[in-house]
Amino acid sequence: MSRARLATDGKGGLTRHVPIQTSAHTALLVVDVQNYTSVPGDGEFSHVDPENIPDDLAYHFDRLETTTLPAIKRLQDACRASGVEVIYTVVEALTRDMRDLGLDYKISGIGVPKGSPWAELPDSVARMDDEIVIPKTSSNVFMSTNIDYVLRALEVEQLIICGLLTDQCVESSVRDACDLGYLVTVPEDACATMTQERHDQSLGMYGGYCRIVQADQIVGELQALARQAAE
Numbered sequence: 207m208s209r210a211r212l213a214t215d216g217k218g219g220l221t222r223h224v225p226i227q228t229s230a231h232t233a234l235l236v237v238d239v240q241n242y243t244s245v246p247g248d249g250e251f252s253h254v255d256p257e258n259i260p261d262d263l264a265y266h267f268d269r270l271e272t273t274t275l276p277a278i279k280r281l282q283d284a285c286r287a288s289g290v291e292v293i294y295t296v297v298e299a300l301t302r303d304m305r306d307l308g309l310d311y312k313i314s315g316i317g318v319p320k321g322s323p324w325a326e327l328p329d330s331v332a333r334m335d336d337e338i339v340i341p342k343t344s345s346n347v348f349m350s351t352n353i354d355y356v357l358r359a360l361e362v363e364q365l366i367i368c369g370l371l372t373d374q375c376v377e378s379s380v381r382d383a384c385d386l387g388y389l390v391t392v393p394e395d396a397c398a399t400m401t402q403e404r405h406d407q408s409l410g411m412y413g414g415y416c417r418i419v420q421a422d423q424i425v426g427e428l429q430a431l432a433r434q435a436a437e
Contacts, residue, residue: 212363223417226427233291233362237369237376240296242324249324269398277396277421278331284425288432298325298341308344345375348382364389368396373408380412390416393424
């Protein structure tokens with residue numbers, strides 16, 4: 207099925223607001239959910255006492271623990287059960303001295319050496335052994351990696367994009383994926399940034415590029431696909 211046919215609204219028009227149509231041509235892309243970005247007292251947040259999280263970070267880590275990571279886990283489980291490819295991007299250089307980092311990451315002081323435990327996912331959303339991990343050295347995974355080639359090799363047409371941060375790397379991924387011809391769905395509760403205001407504002411800005419739903423809606427669509435496949 208072509209992307210244009212996939213986006214047909216049934217009334218002779220085109221729409222991005224279509225449910226997941228087929229597991230064979232869908233992938234879940236989890237953006238930058240890793241020890242470096244997600245764990246107080248480690249990585250980017252090594253300076254943070256896990257027992258005394260400062261007020262300016264309290265929202266972020268509370269949302270991660272109570273909302274975002276559980277939603278990602280539900281999506282992982284549903285994708286695996288229905289045969290949807292699960293792919294991860296992680297901030298990780300190709301070198302131990304990180305000489306290949308993009309200039310913006312160098313200026314921002316963002317970087318994970320090749321092979322560092324900081325590139326691993328938190329235990330609550332650990333990847334399965336054969337799931338694809340794509341290291342990146344810039345905010346935009348479509349700019350600094352071969353992910354578009356990989357997705358096309360996998361014959362992916364619909365992308366479920368979630369992760370960190372809603373208004374930075376997730377937003378970059380959504381915008382470029384749409385421009386490259388993928389139909390994108392964003393489960394908003396499986397995304398997080400530093401404040402609710404930033405989260406909501408970002409979703410409002412790129413809502414015109416994608417379908418924005420709750421993770422459980424996608425889980426229901428995937429479960430329906432799995433039931434159909436079993437019949």
